[in-house]
Amino acid sequence: MKTLDIGGVSVPAELVKSSWADPWLDIDDYDAESDLMALNMGPQHPSTHGVLRVKLFVDGEICVKCVPYLGYLHRGVEKLCEKLTYVQIPSVVDKNDYVSPMMNELAVCMAFEKLCEIEVPERAQVIRTVVAELQRLASHLLWVGTWGLDMGGAIGGGGTLFLHTFRERELVLDLFEDLTGGRFHYNHHTPGGQRHDLPAGWEASVKQVLTFIEGRLPEYEDMTDNRIFFARTKGVGVIDPVLLMELGVSGPVARASGIDHDLRRDAPYCVYDRVDLRVPVETGGDCYARFLVRMAEMRESIRLVRLLIDSIPPGPVVGAKMVKLPGAVKFKQKEWGSAYSAIESPRGELGTFVIGEPKKASPWRCKIRPPSYHLVSLLPYICPGEMISDIVVILGSLDPILGEVDR
Amino acid sequence: MSFALSLLTGVVLGSLAMFVAAWSIWWERKFAARLQSRPGPTEVGPIGLLQPLADGLKLMQKEIIIPRAADKLLFVISPAVAAAGTLALFAVIPWSETVGVAGDLNIGLLWIFAVGALLVLPQWVAGWASNNKYALLGAMRSAAQSVSYEVPLLLSGMVPILLAGSFQMDEIVAAQQGGRWFAFWPPGPGALAFGLFYLCSLAEANRIPFDIPEAESELIGGVTTEHTGMIGVVLQLAEYLHTLVTAAVCATLFFGGWEGPGAWFGMEGFLAEGLHWMVLKTLVLFALVFWIRWSWMRYRSDQLLKICWHYLIPASLALLAVTAIWVRLVEGA
Amino acid sequence: MSRTLPLWDALVATLRNVGRPMVTEPLPWHAARERKDRYRATFALVHNELGEEACIGCKMCEKICPSQVIDVVAGGRKESPVTGKKRGYCDDFTLDLNACLVCELCVQVCPEDAILMLRERTPVGFSREDLVLSMDRLYANEKPEALAWHSGSVFAEIQDPERGLTPPEEDA
Numbered sequence: 001m002k003t004l005d006i007g008g009v010s011v012p013a014e015l016v017k018s019s020w021a022d023p024w025l026d027i028d029d030y031d032a033e034s035d036l037m038a039l040n041m042g043p044q045h046p047s048t049h050g051v052l053r054v055k056l057f058v059d060g061e062i063c064v065k066c067v068p069y070l071g072y073l074h075r076g077v078e079k080l081c082e083k084l085t086y087v088q089i090p091s092v093v094d095k096n097d098y099v100s101p102m103m104n105e106l107a108v109c110m111a112f113e114k115l116c117e118i119e120v121p122e123r124a125q126v127i128r129t130v131v132a133e134l135q136r137l138a139s140h141l142l143w144v145g146t147w148g149l150d151m152g153g154a155i156g157g158g159g160t161l162f163l164h165t166f167r168e169r170e171l172v173l174d175l176f177e178d179l180t181g182g183r184f185h186y187n188h189h190t191p192g193g194q195r196h197d198l199p200a201g202w203e204a205s206v207k208q209v210l211t212f213i214e215g216r217l218p219e220y221e222d223m224t225d226n227r228i229f230f231a232r233t234k235g236v237g238v239i240d241p242v243l244l245m246e247l248g249v250s251g252p253v254a255r256a257s258g259i260d261h262d263l264r265r266d267a268p269y270c271v272y273d274r275v276d277l278r279v280p281v282e283t284g285g286d287c288y289a290r291f292l293v294r295m296a297e298m299r300e301s302i303r304l305v306r307l308l309i310d311s312i313p314p315g316p317v318v319g320a321k322m323v324k325l326p327g328a329v330k331f332k333q334k335e336w337g338s339a340y341s342a343i344e345s346p347r348g349e350l351g352t353f354v355i356g357e358p359k360k361a362s363p364w365r366c367k368i369r370p371p372s373y374h375l376v377s378l379l380p381y382i383c384p385g386e387m388i389s390d391i392v393v394i395l396g397s398l399d400p401i402l403g404e405v406d407r
Numbered sequence: 408m409s410f411a412l413s414l415l416t417g418v419v420l421g422s423l424a425m426f427v428a429a430w431s432i433w434w435e436r437k438f439a440a441r442l443q444s445r446p447g448p449t450e451v452g453p454i455g456l457l458q459p460l461a462d463g464l465k466l467m468q469k470e471i472i473i474p475r476a477a478d479k480l481l482f483v484i485s486p487a488v489a490a491a492g493t494l495a496l497f498a499v500i501p502w503s504e505t506v507g508v509a510g511d512l513n514i515g516l517l518w519i520f521a522v523g524a525l526l527v528l529p530q531w532v533a534g535w536a537s538n539n540k541y542a543l544l545g546a547m548r549s550a551a552q553s554v555s556y557e558v559p560l561l562l563s564g565m566v567p568i569l570l571a572g573s574f575q576m577d578e579i580v581a582a583q584q585g586g587r588w589f590a591f592w593p594p595g596p597g598a599l600a601f602g603l604f605y606l607c608s609l610a611e612a613n614r615i616p617f618d619i620p621e622a623e624s625e626l627i628g629g630v631t632t633e634h635t636g637m638i639g640v641v642l643q644l645a646e647y648l649h650t651l652v653t654a655a656v657c658a659t660l661f662f663g664g665w666e667g668p669g670a671w672f673g674m675e676g677f678l679a680e681g682l683h684w685m686v687l688k689t690l691v692l693f694a695l696v697f698w699i700r701w702s703w704m705r706y707r708s709d710q711l712l713k714i715c716w717h718y719l720i721p722a723s724l725a726l727l728a729v730t731a732i733w734v735r736l737v738e739g740a
Numbered sequence: 741m742s743r744t745l746p747l748w749d750a751l752v753a754t755l756r757n758v759g760r761p762m763v764t765e766p767l768p769w770h771a772a773r774e775r776k777d778r779y780r781a782t783f784a785l786v787h788n789e790l791g792e793e794a795c796i797g798c799k800m801c802e803k804i805c806p807s808q809v810i811d812v813v814a815g816g817r818k819e820s821p822v823t824g825k826k827r828g829y830c831d832d833f834t835l836d837l838n839a840c841l842v843c844e845l846c847v848q849v850c851p852e853d854a855i856l857m858l859r860e861r862t863p864v865g866f867s868r869e870d871l872v873l874s875m876d877r878l879y880a881n882e883k884p885e886a887l888a889w890h891s892g893s894v895f896a897e898i899q900d901p902e903r904g905l906t907p908p909e910e911d912a
Contacts, residue, residue, distance in 0.1 A: 039540050047624040061544065061708065088806040091843035150624045152704035156615040158624070160701050160754055163443040167763045174776075181778030181888065187843040195848065197898050199777065222753035226746060228616055228704045317898060388544070389707045392625050442754040445764045702754040703747065 001283060003258075011241035012258040012283040020243055023380030025065045027057055036064060039388070043072045047150045047392045050402030054379065056391065063391055066383035068376050073406040081366035086112045089366070091187040096368065097404040098184070099142055102135040102176070103345040104404075105189035108366070110269060111352035112191040114339035115363075123315040124193035129270040130308050131179070131188065132343070133301040134206070137213065138172040139346035140294045140301075141165045143399045144220055147291070150396035151232050161223050168216050171209045178202055193318035203309050210302050217298060224291070233287035237394035239382055241285070247381075249374045251348025252297060253398055256282045256289035263344040275307050287397040297346075336364075347371040347399055368407060372400035417498065424497050428648050429459040431693060438694060439701045469636035474538060477633065481536035486638045489529035489645035495522050496652040501576045503665040503682040515576035516568060519656055520561050523611060526649065527553035530620065533642060534630035545629025548708050549620035552610055555715040556617075560607035562723035566600035566730045567660040580664030585671075590661035593737070596730045601661040603723050605692075608653040610711070613646055615700040619708045650696055651689070658688035780844055780857040780888050783835050783873060784881035792820060793879070794854035796828035801846035801855055809836040810846060833878060837863065837871040850892035857888040 002013040027036060039056045042048035051072035057065040077096060081089050093108050094101040106128060113120060120128075145165035152158025173183045180186040180196050188196055241257040254261055262279040264272040280296030282289035335358055342351035348371030357364040375398040383391050433448065433456065440447030448455030473479055499515040512518060527550055534546020567589045568574060571582035583589055589597040610617035621629030628634075634642050658664065667684040669676070677683070706714070788794040797814035815829035846855055858881060865871045873881075 037540060039544075046627060084806055085804075088804060088845065091806050091841055091845060094841075148704070153615065153618065153623050155623070156618070156700055156705065157703040157750065157754075160439070160443050163445070164757070167444060170763070177776045178778065181776065181780045181844070181890070182842065185842050187841075187845070195895065195898070196778070219753045219756070222749040223702070224704075224750075226703070226750055228706060228747065231710050232704060232707060387707060387709065389619070389622065389625050441758045444757050444760050444762050446762050698751060698754070702750040 006242055007245065009241075009245065009259060009261075012285070015238065015240055015257055015283070015285040016242055017240045020240065020381045021384035023065075023067075025384070027065060030064060031059075041391075046154065047396060049146065049395065049400060052376065052395075052400065052402050052405075054383075054391070054395075056383070056388070058388065061387045061389075063383050063386055063388065066380050066391070068379045070373075070376065070402075071406050073402050075407065077407045078366055078368060081108075081363060083362060085361040086116070086191050086363070087361075089363075090189050090191075091185065093368070094185050094187065095403055096370065096407055097345065097347070097350070097372070097401045099401050100135045100139040100346050101184060101186055102131050102188060103139075103343060103350055105186065106132055107341070107343050107345070107350045107352050107368070108354075109189040109191050110343065111339050111341040111354045111366075112363075114341050115337055115354050115356045116191065118192045119319045120193055121316050121319050122313045124317045124319070125270045126308055126312045127194055127198065127317065128189070129272060129275075130206070130305055130312070131176070132270070133304045133308075134172050134175060136346045137298055137301045137305075138169045140298045141169040141172070141213075143294060143346075144224075144291075145169075147393075147396040147399075148224070150392050151229070157223065161220065164216070164223075165220065168213050171212065175202070175206055175209055178205065190318065193316070195318075197317050198312070203312070206305065206309050210305060214299070214302050217295065221295065230288070232389075232393055233291060233397070234284075236287045236390050237382055237386065237397060238285045239378065243378070243381055247374050247377050249348065249371075249378060251344070251346070251371050252290055252293045253375060253378075254348070255280065256293045257285040258283040263342055263349055267342070269341070269343060271308070275304055277304070287393055290397045342369070345371055347375065347401065347404075350404075368404075370401075370404040370407065372402070372404040375400040376405055420497060420502070421494050424494060424648060424651070425644070428644055428651055429463065430456075431651060431690075432462075432647065433459050434690075434694070435697045438697050442698075442701050463640075466640045467637055471636040471638055472633075474633055476538040478536040478538070481532050482633075483638060485529040485533035485536060486634065486642035486645065489526060489533070490641050490648070492522055492526045492529065493645045493648040493652060496649070497655075499576050500652065500655045500659060501580055501664060502685050504680070511575060511577050514574045516564060516574045516579070516660075519652075520557075520564065523560075523649075524553070524557050526611075526645075529645075530630050533634065534620075537630070537633035539633050541626045541628070542630050542632045545620045545622075545626045545632070548626075549613070549630060551708070552613075552617065552620060552711060555712050556607045556610040556719075559603055559715060559719035559723040560611060562720070562727055563600045563603035563607065564660065565727055566596060566604075569727070569730050569734050570597070576659055576664075580659060580666070583663040584666060588661065588663040588666075593730075593733050596726055596733060597661065599722075599726055600730070601657065603719060603726065604660070605657055605695075607719065608650075608657065609696065609699070610715070612649040612653050612696075614650060614696055616703045616705045617711055618700075618705055619711060622705060651693060654692035654696065655685070655689045657692050658685060662688050662692075664688075775859050777859075777889055779859045780842060780890070781860055781862040782837065782858050782881065783846075783878060784856050784858055784883070784887065785833060785854055785875065785878040786856055786882045786887070787879075788852065788854075790822045792822055793830065794852045795830040795833060796852055796854070797830035798828060798851060800849040800851065804845045804849045806843060806845065807839045807841055809839045810834070811836075830875075833875040835873040835878065837873060838868055844890060847888075847890050848892060848895040853891040853893050856891055858883065858886045859888050860886050 003010040004013045004016055036057045036059055039058050040053065041056055042053040043051040048054060053069040053072065055067040055069065056063050077093060080092055084092060089108055090105040093104040096104045142165065145162035148158035148161030150158065152161065176186055177183050178199055179202060180188045188194055239253065239257050241259050244254050244257055244259060250261060258281060260279065260281045265277045265279055278300055280293050280300065282293050336355065338353065338355045340351060340353045342349045349369065350371055351369035353367040353369065354363045355365040378398060382394060386394065437447040448458040451457040451461045473482055496519055499512050499518050530549045531546045534542040534549065567579055570589055571579040573579060590601045591597060613620050621631055631639055631642050665682060665685045666680050786794050797812055799812045799814060802810045802812045811834040812830060813832035815831035817826050817828050820827050844857060847857055863871065
């Protein structure tokens, strides 16, 4: 396959286009008669994945211009973080990316640890990796199902796929419930480690669940590997890797366009540097490639958890006296400090930039860099020229979580 | 006398059809639930058998909201027209040698094609009258789809007509007596014709994988987006009945109608023929619709039309030619 | 495309599920869902081993609550009728479940294991006031069989198995 070198990143040459659609297209210039139909998709639409509102200018069924509107789920989390202490914040950011709450907690905790120079013990690091991979598995399972809904409808084959994947995702949530007592608000991570230790026999049930889910993955492929699915996904929504890099998109969407980038391997955190991570990369750039990447990532997550689950070292799960008191996180430095730390969430690079005020237990500024925001910003570039049905599929294949976009 | 009898049968069969449609919703829900590892309706009545009644009661209480900008008359009347048209299709289905409203109509199959083709009209009108962009898109898709799929439907429906030499539903069944069901005999054209006819019927009745006019993940509810309460139910029930009648037509045209497999071995009595065989065949073909519906994704509208014009119409034309040659050479008609 | 892409794979895959055990659970009036050991929903205030109200009114929970749903009115230090020593008391304690995140941070910081969570169903009410747990309701929730596993001392042991419970100290 021919590749191009763009800024030090080699990308598949055939995906690189000379121009992209113009997101600021003047509709009156485009069509002086202005007989385009403005179609408002969302915020209440079955397949805008939450409350995304997309304004489409359609010529028949072909989209001419696409304008996403955000902010319907804005909860002021970042501002809230400035008022809360480092210990309280993980319990609030759970709801950012409501499909993978563990990742949100992990992201902010890692930034706070970097800022406050807190040591995380070995056992906590391994548990973090394990729950992160389990969460990735759960998140991708949900994605396969909801994407099926986009293509097959809630009352149809998509609904069946959706319920099948939810059935398996439930098992992962059960594991988390065993571990933390919650199915959604885990509040498991805390700066310096974990708040909960593993319950007895948890490792065994994890292995059982993994075997079960691994056996069910081929069934999803049975349901999707057919000509209808191919017709709907193959060659649909091809994304230029250069555009992806310009917009800062990462994660499975970037990997499906041939960008070999994964923070778990390229900037390892927790104990990812100890495992041999195989990063799935596809060069199709279309919806089908994104499906393949996510299916491969699920298998990779299962493999990683299997590698780690037996070798969780004994010891404490919290590094220092972190969790006892609201103001217990103490700074080593007396000056202002800042830290940025990023993890590979199921959707891409989930980063937290935090500025710490001296002698205060809460951050002066806490900026969360959600991967979904960048995914949504792709829409105006890739939607023009596609049909309404395809826009639904493309939007689903990007897998943006609106709670994370709006925060 | 004969007219009065037909009228009575029509009233009975018509109301029965509504009941069967209501309970086939239960059957579909149970079936789909099992495909998805769920129990399905269990609460109302034994194994949820009274669920359709409860649903009906609930839906009857719902307010019928008519959008201010809608064309009120057309908005309200289109579901009724759709339901009436679909029920009219039942008229020519011969349920057994004796049961049936107008099974002896000499243009029975033509009636089905004609009225079935008309059914796109209430759909389209419902979408247009809603004054909703999604409904309008659904209506346009529905029109394009129905008009296109009408052609291969008719052409593949011609195969049993050629084989039986009649448009009359009774005679088509009679021509299949003795196990010469058109789905199996002549080997090849019959089965292919059934496949084509069945596929096109799925498209005509807006079922997955061809349910793009009301693709709820794209168009919310398609033509039914604005229809609430009972008028929405009637619109959807009409589609449901359309699927049911499609299954019945398939059973009549390709599976020997009321003839049971007992007749192949020279048996007589209830194993050989009767109303129950027809009902059984209809329900099995109907369940096949669910099975497909709950297993497959849906096509895009342009792919749908491409399938029709690129593959189904040439295939059905070729099939018709092959059948004609078969009839001329082998059967010597 | 060299592959055949058969459509019946999907049909077989769905039909395979017909024989599988059903995963959805019956409605609550048939059987209650089995709760996990660490399940947490609503709150209780408990008495200590001497039979006194365990809450000393230190307001740690009020301080740590991220959504500020806890309201404690400290009663000041009095002589305990049981031990005769001076200790703190709590005059009023309100917990508003409407905004509670169920993060169990209040349980975690409690130095006396006074506030605990229950492995019971989340209460439902007909009005917002129904979900505000007053002190009386919190003490009425003290059901030994339904108390969740976590308490302040459990968490203290997880953090620091050697030192155990640390005395409360002021914000740095």
